Amino acid sequence: MAEEKDTLQEEQNKQPFDGEEPTEEIFGEAEEEAVEASETNEADAKISELEQKLEEAENRYLRLQADFDNSRRRSKLDREAADKYRSQSLITDLLPAIDNFERALQMEADSEQAKSMQQGMEMVYRSLIEALKKEGAEQIESVGKEFDPHIHQAVMQVEDENFASNTVVEEFQKGYMLKDRVIRPAMVKVTQ
Template sequence: MSNEKNIAEQEEVVDITQDEEVKVSDDQVEVIESDEPKANEDKSDEKIAELETKLEEAENKALRAQADFDNFRRRTRLEQEAAQKYRAQSLVSEIIPALDNFERALQIDADNEQTKSLLQGVQMVYNQLVQALQNEGVEAIKSVGEQFDPNFHQAVMQVEDENYDSNIVVEELQKGYKLKDRVIRPSMVKVNQ
């Protein structure tokens, strides 16, 4: 009969809520009420929210770092392209005054064969220098008869000439040069009022 009593006790229906913990041993069923599951659930929800926030912050940092790196690579590439494009700028800046001197020398009138021969040699050297600069992308800025542009021209005088419209370059006093799309030296010009 004691076996039947134990079986009857084990078969007894026990109403267990979510807040209760059940411990089963060989001969008995013990019901223990506990507040720990609620506290554990709250703690785990807080922990999940905290971890999600940290994950989101880490993802944002990673995206910002990637964007900074992409910007750095793009800037470096553009700087390298500009350096390659304008690599001859300092050399051109130093050669331009020599071209000015060659042009002045070529304006001399030759009165004998020796002077003519010397001028011909100077002309040949001048042409080679101009050709070498053109191969690097250097070109003279057109001025006379052009509309005055402060990006390419430096006005040093103004004149009144009825043969030209207003704000037109009348005379070039010193040649200007540009390397590809960058002005190395603006043209010094006279401008009509």
């Protein structure tokens, strides 16, 4: 057996050298695999980076879309509120004139001329009240109702056995609401 090994080694030594050693072939394949693995890792890294950028862009897009929808909804609500309460400023300006008409109508007319003047003022007063109603403004009913701080402004408190506690006894100035908003609270006297 030892003879066979020697002959094999002699034959290998006798074979002409072709420039490649078997170990270089093994190292070349390993080097190629390492380069391919490195390129694969770089490609995977780029893919994950691009996926992350795409996800960030999609999130940004969704946030912008939500902001736009919210803005559009807010502007719609603002327009609706502006339409609903468009006459509030005019009504607020007319309320002192209506109060003056009410005071003038409470005066006693002692002559025919004063009575006809009072009738004319009453017609104008009713026209103003009708115009307010068309716009959605209404007088707040107070006397005999329970005191509500949202629609009443208490200026006096009295003890009255004819009324239950916390009830409006007298109204000094009428209050007005425009649709569901209080324009001016009613000034009232309340029981304790």
